[in-house]
Amino acid sequence: MIDYQSHLNPAQWEAVRTVDGPVLVLAGAGSGKTRTIVYRLAYMTQQGVPPQRILLLTFTRKAAQEMLHRAGQLMGHGPAALHGVQGGTFHAFAYSVLRRTPPPGFPDRCTLMDRSDAETVMREIKSTAGLGKGDRSFPKTGTILDHYSKARNKELPLDEVVKQESFHLIPYAGAMQQLCDAYAVFRREKGLLDYDDLLFGLESLFRHDPETLARCRERFSHVMVDEYQDTNLVQDRLVTLLVGTGEPGSMGGNVMAVGDDAQSIYAFRGANISNILTFPDRHHGTRLIKLEQNYRSTQPILDLTNAILSQAQAQFRKQLFSDRTDGPVPRLVRPLSDRTQAQIVCEEIIRQCAAYGPEQVAVLFRAGYHSYHLEVALNRAGVRFRKYGGLKYTEAAHIKDAMAYLRVAVNPADMPSMHRILAQVEGIGPKTAASLFNALMAGDAKTVAKLTKKHPQAADMLALLDRLRAAPPRPVPLLEQILEFYQPILERLHPDDHPRRRTGLEELVQIAAGYEDAGQFLADLHLENPEQPEAEGGPAVCLSTIHSAKGLEWRAVHIIDLVEDRFPSRQALLKAEDFEEERRLLYVACTRARDELSLYVPTSIYKRGQNISEPATASPFLREMGVHVFEEWREGYNGMLSKWGGMAREPGSTPAAPAKAQASPPWQPSAAVPKAPPPVSQAAQPAPGDLGWCRHKVFGRGKLVQHLPPDKYRVNFPSFGLKVILAEYLEREE
DNA sequence: AGCAGCTCAATTTTT
């Protein structure tokens, strides 16, 4: 038996043992929220709730799996003890229902579109409608979809969103509406679901088909929802539909919502903070439990995060406290520029890696591209890092190519996939692909015959697709057929690096091996980001956007680019609510740190357009924080840091303070790509036949792809892509 | 119609 009370504090224990009826747990950052959910899962099953009747909705699939795993371990039976618990995101849950029963108005077989599929469809609609042709200020395909999705998630009319978000697009609101209407019709006709359709589709299914709703209610007796502050209106309605609010036939309101209103950072995609604030009003008899003791960070760090929150508009008031009263005061570092910032952070990271290990060090930033300089600096210093929030594995062109065949096998009307496949045939472009697809859909045999005669490869392709559709939907055998057909196309499309891409495709087959059903495989690939297959190479420093860092923690955390226009981002300055969200974002970032926290305010930012560095203003959040919560350091022209108002520090004398290595020369503006000739080692000439790996001063480790006589190589660097480099700048590895 | 090459513009966050 688990001794719950000795493992949990009183508030946690109350949350764990309150199994029935509505519960709202307000869990401050680092207050043992995950621990509470894990123990509650174990407790519920020990109380006799069958695991398969528990629904655990989390923000990512990974979070759900980790909780189930830990709960299983806790019970000493491994994960099998909780077999049958349904866990994942709202989107994944919705699709698991919709896969069997499509939403009203949709055909029987539907496939899921990701963002770029949606763009393909919208582009096609735009060109059919002939809207925006030759008008340079007409909103881009992506912009239209952004606004459409925002309008749906916030449940506002499109023109209202346009008015709020993009003043300059108001003249185009009518045209945008027209295109979005056509896009909606198209999805219904072709059986294509975008992300938002999953949520609204499930809701409309529940409302139009009481039997399905009844089945779901019967199936689940208890629902837990994590990160409730980031749910939007439709997600909240889905929860209410599932658990009911006490009406007969509902599950009796056994719902636990867990969240922290101070950590709401997804309003931009429609998250509605009042969902959590008004939860007790809407679920009668809600037990409200607050977790306020922080087990993660030292008190000096919490003093700073409390200072951030004290300026926020009051919601549920809370004051985090910790037993860990010791520890260094957070540092505010003012580098001369954004590029010296990279240098300083890099050196600091090297020190911390030695002290804590690389996996305990992270750099967080507002937007993906803010880490560019740092990536260069880390590579040059030979520090391993992994970046989160960037491009995803499933977005690589060849992966999408292969998946498109599989998707057409599941849904023959899948237009973006069909488009993608047909365009692989030499001589077929957007126009021919569109007319062939339309002819196929309309059963226009004459046109099909005419086009396939002209493009024999397309005929082979259609024959393959017919075979795939006739075969049982087992993903591995299907993929094997697909890859056989696709291989020559791959070699033609990517002459310089098809072997590497081939490896990626084989990994895809490996992932598919875990699935019996192709439809399920496709859904999971779209709805979760499969953990990066490049997990090779052991521990690494983490570079991440703050959004992707949610729920994680490290012993040492750096937050860079705390200047106006970057953090808060420029557009957030216009509206008060956006500004508030930026503040919470900073709060989330700072509460990731356990022992050491460093904030960086570069004094100037390099402007890409001109060759000019402009002075930067410190983020307003720092100014309102007050100086007592951090220690301030400035970089001098000699590259040394000195304590503001105090004496210059001797390098290395205070391990807790930023150390700037003396050995490194002062940063030079042109140093992004060093002119100094790197040593030409004798081994620098890679053997032509055996293209292995190499190392570059700036870009780091890369795969040699092709020799370009006489003296250049095409190299693929994991974080920088393909580059052509002079051989003398490369060092052969192993 | 397709394709290469060019110009210009823009850069938030994610299921």
Place this chain on the structure above:
DNA sequence: TTGAGCTGCT
């Protein structure tokens, strides 16, 4: 730096 979309050539 990258990408999207336009122009002009084949």
